[in-house]
Amino acid sequence: MAIAAPGQLNLNESPSWGSRSVDCFEKLEQIGEGTYGQVYMAREIKTGEIVALKKIRMDNEREGFPITAIREIKILKKLHHENVINLKEIVTSPGPEKDEQGRPDGNKYKGGIYMVFEYMDHDLTGLADRPGMRFSVAQIKCYMKQLLTGLHYCHVNQVLHRDIKGSNLLIDNEGNLKLADFGLARSFSNDHNANLTNRVITLWYRPPELLLGATKYGPAVDLWSVGCIFAELLHGKPIFPGKDEPEQLNKIFELCGAPDEVNWPGVSKIPWYNNFKPTRPMKRRLREVFRHFDRHALELLERMLALDPSQRISAKDALDAEYFWTDPLPCDPKSLPKYESSHEFQTKKKRQQQRQHEDAAKRQKLQHPQQHTRVPPVQQSGKGHPQMRPGPTQPMHGSHPPVAAGPSHHYGKPRGPPGGPGRYPNQPNRGGQGGGGGYGSGPYPQGRGPPYGSSSMPGPRGGGSSNYGVGAPNYPQGAPYGGSGPGRGSNMMGGNRNQQYGWQQ
Amino acid sequence: MLAAGELPDNHNRQFEPSNFEPTTPRVLTILSFVLERIVARNDQLADGLSQQVNGVSYGSARLGKSLNVFHGVRAPNISIPNYLERIYKYTNCSPSCFVVGFVYIDRLVHKHPDSLVVSLNVHRLLVTSIMVASKMLDDEHYNNAFYAKVGGVSNAELNRLEIELLFLLDFGIMVTSRVFESYCLHLEKEMLLAGTNQRIERALVDDVTEISVDDTQTSSPPQVAVVD
Numbered sequence: 001m002a003i004a005a006p007g008q009l010n011l012n013e014s015p016s017w018g019s020r021s022v023d024c025f026e027k028l029e030q031i032g033e034g035t036y037g038q039v040y041m042a043r044e045i046k047t048g049e050i051v052a053l054k055k056i057r058m059d060n061e062r063e064g065f066p067i068t069a070i071r072e073i074k075i076l077k078k079l080h081h082e083n084v085i086n087l088k089e090i091v092t093s094p095g096p097e098k099d100e101q102g103r104p105d106g107n108k109y110k111g112g113i114y115m116v117f118e119y120m121d122h123d124l125t126g127l128a129d130r131p132g133m134r135f136s137v138a139q140i141k142c143y144m145k146q147l148l149t150g151l152h153y154c155h156v157n158q159v160l161h162r163d164i165k166g167s168n169l170l171i172d173n174e175g176n177l178k179l180a181d182f183g184l185a186r187s188f189s190n191d192h193n194a195n196l197t198n199r200v201i202t203l204w205y206r207p208p209e210l211l212l213g214a215t216k217y218g219p220a221v222d223l224w225s226v227g228c229i230f231a232e233l234l235h236g237k238p239i240f241p242g243k244d245e246p247e248q249l250n251k252i253f254e255l256c257g258a259p260d261e262v263n264w265p266g267v268s269k270i271p272w273y274n275n276f277k278p279t280r281p282m283k284r285r286l287r288e289v290f291r292h293f294d295r296h297a298l299e300l301l302e303r304m305l306a307l308d309p310s311q312r313i314s315a316k317d318a319l320d321a322e323y324f325w326t327d328p329l330p331c332d333p334k335s336l337p338k339y340e341s342s343h344e345f346q347t348k349k350k351r352q353q354q355r356q357h358e359d360a361a362k363r364q365k366l367q368h369p370q371q372h373t374r375v376p377p378v379q380q381s382g383k384g385h386p387q388m389r390p391g392p393t394q395p396m397h398g399s400h401p402p403v404a405a406g407p408s409h410h411y412g413k414p415r416g417p418p419g420g421p422g423r424y425p426n427q428p429n430r431g432g433q434g435g436g437g438g439y440g441s442g443p444y445p446q447g448r449g450p451p452y453g454s455s456s457m458p459g460p461r462g463g464g465s466s467n468y469g470v471g472a473p474n475y476p477q478g479a480p481y482g483g484s485g486p487g488r489g490s491n492m493m494g495g496n497r498n499q500q501y502g503w504q505q
Numbered sequence: 506m507l508a509a510g511e512l513p514d515n516h517n518r519q520f521e522p523s524n525f526e527p528t529t530p531r532v533l534t535i536l537s538f539v540l541e542r543i544v545a546r547n548d549q550l551a552d553g554l555s556q557q558v559n560g561v562s563y564g565s566a567r568l569g570k571s572l573n574v575f576h577g578v579r580a581p582n583i584s585i586p587n588y589l590e591r592i593y594k595y596t597n598c599s600p601s602c603f604v605v606g607f608v609y610i611d612r613l614v615h616k617h618p619d620s621l622v623v624s625l626n627v628h629r630l631l632v633t634s635i636m637v638a639s640k641m642l643d644d645e646h647y648n649n650a651f652y653a654k655v656g657g658v659s660n661a662e663l664n665r666l667e668i669e670l671l672f673l674l675d676f677g678i679m680v681t682s683r684v685f686e687s688y689c690l691h692l693e694k695e696m697l698l699a700g701t702n703q704r705i706e707r708a709l710v711d712d713v714t715e716i717s718v719d720d721t722q723t724s725s726p727p728q729v730a731v732v733d
Contacts, residue, residue, distance in 0.1 A: 017672065017675050018671075018672035018675070018676075061649075061650070061664060062650035062660065063648050063649060064648070064663065064667050065664070065671060070671070075679075077676055078679055090672075090676065189682075
């Protein structure tokens with residue numbers, strides 16, 4: 001048997017994966033922990049290079065090698081791009097097991113199998129949530145451009161990511177952004193004829209076609225997620241924090257209008273359309289709700305959050321959008337500020353103490369709804385409208401206790417309070433293994449904690465279910481526009497939620 | 506020995522999942538044919554070599570070092586066609602998995618030229634590579650424990666073989682539709698040379714009709730049967 005496609009033979013880049021032992025690395029510290037196992041920051045002894053080691057959990061005998069890991073490895077092996085996380089190699093550890101005679105038992109992988117990734121300092125959500133963090137417009141453009149560039153690369157290589165969200169976008173201290181966690185990714189064909197599962201993408205970032213049960217879909221699903229992230233960066237908090245599928249769809253319809261055969265030809269043929277069809281007419285309110293956004297940003301967002309996937313903008317066209325070519329231009333990644341690297345795992349204990357403290361405080365402040373609020377980007381002078389935005393004043397936030405040198409990485413840790421409403425009510429089981437944050441293949445739940453403020457919660461404005469309340473200032477005065485403003489962020493242990501979200505540069 | 510003439514018998518077979526097309530996909534026939542020829546040739550070669558060096562251990566070590574872990578003590582009683590059919594019948598994997606499994610085995614012997622597919626290792630190679638292919642391709646698939654039962658090896662051994670295969674392949678398990686097609690053509694050509702004109706059903710593919718994500722519910726019977 002002997003055929004090979006042209007160029008297929010002898011294409012081995014580097015030494016065989018798995019040929020090296022994990023002993024080539026010195027584990028520096030654990031930076032992630034979860035049901036999937038551990039993620040370590042480590043140094044390659046020979047070169048001194050810092051890497052992230054993700055252990056592949058192998059303890060489910062019936063399942064064998066975790067399928068999410070196989071797929072992630074398979075796909076990352078093929079993708080090489082500056083905006084896609086680089087899987088450097090796979091290393092093994094023989095482990096201590098010996099057979100009865102004291103010889104190694106022949107299973108050279110018993111001790112574990114590790115994926116070796118380039119080390120990244122932060123993830124986007126972690127970075128955005130840092131105390132005192134405040135992104136400039138040029139910085140947001142810079143991240144968005146990199147996100148779209150990486151995604152475009154995936155899409156031209158016929159890979160759908162299917163789990164785009166902030167905690168899967170890793171950022172290093174050179175300002176580079178890379179897509180990570182390809183445990184849900186898959187190849188697609190251009191004809192969209194394959195039946196794919198609709199149970200992908202973290203709920204808050206899941207597009208309407210998947211929520212309506214479509215099984216034929218394409219790259220547009222990722223663009224919806226990008227739109228959600230884009231809006232989140234501008235808005236300061238997640239725009240569709242649904243707690244389950246019906247609520248998720250409802251939140252989408254409230255902002256984007258209800259789909260019908262006019263604005264989305266063919267929608268009525270999607271499996272669950274009739275189950276979820278809104279009973280009352282709902283108009284698209286995107287432009288109205290986000291009217292304070294920069295004109296070009298709003299234009300781009302409109303096209304990313306198109307209900308009809310066939311009308312949704314592609315990554316390539318998005319990169320050509322006016323937004324990226326008007327002042328202020330996306331900045332050079334290298335010009336971005338460097339943030340102190342920190343990991344949630346390290347500060348876990350501290351956070352737990354803090355949380356207990358806060359829970360006690362919260363009990364005294366009954367009925368204060370929780371809101372996840374970030375400060376919108378710094379507005380360039382002379383441009384646009386003031387971006388004072390909305391949202392409740394919330395001194396406390398139970399699920400995000402302040403912490404010194406706030407964490408930038410999730411590494412797969414659920415960040416919300418335990419026992420809260422699940423954010424991933426209907427997620428596929430990812431084999432019970434996975435990765436830390438963006439380092440991939442993480443089992444749900446990961447990323448941010450449970451959704452906040454369901455519609456049944458009394459809104460801070462008394463405003464029912466809307467998330468977009470325009471009005472009440474949500475941060476202390478003076479903060480949002482102080483480009484290099486006063487050191488509000490310095491009091492990070494202060495326990496004041498507003499300070500948590502008073503972004504600064 | 507398989508033959509195309511065996512096919513009609515299969516119409517009477519009972520398949521547990523009812524939405525199943527009751528014919529053995531042609532790919533099984535073709536693959537059996539090709540593999541049996543390879544194994545027969547390699548067995549001869551191996552015999553010759555081990556006689557030459559006057560020592561079986563030397564011969565087999567030389568021939569299959571990288572495949573040692575796949576070697577059984579003696580060849581299983583079940584023929585290759587029956588083994589493939591058994592895998593197909595019980596795991597309900599899509600026919601494409603057999604082509605992709607073949608791709609894996611072929612890559613393996615190319616990557617490790619000291620290895621030969623022989624009657625001592627072909628069964629384990631097959632069940633392992635088809636299982637990995639199914640993990641890659643099928644929306645729903647059985648877990649390793651089930652494949653182990655079907656394949657007649659222990660769960661622990663199959664897990665070890667799986668990891669071994671993945672590392673021997675250097676995790677090169679992506680099969681594009683172009684490569685898939687070229688392997689189909691190759692297999693068909695082999696049949697043609699043998700005087701039988703058979704076409705493989707192209708149900709696949711690309712790594713493209715592969716997977717979805719809720720395939721971890723592996724203990725439930727697969728519902729997706731991509732046949733023809």
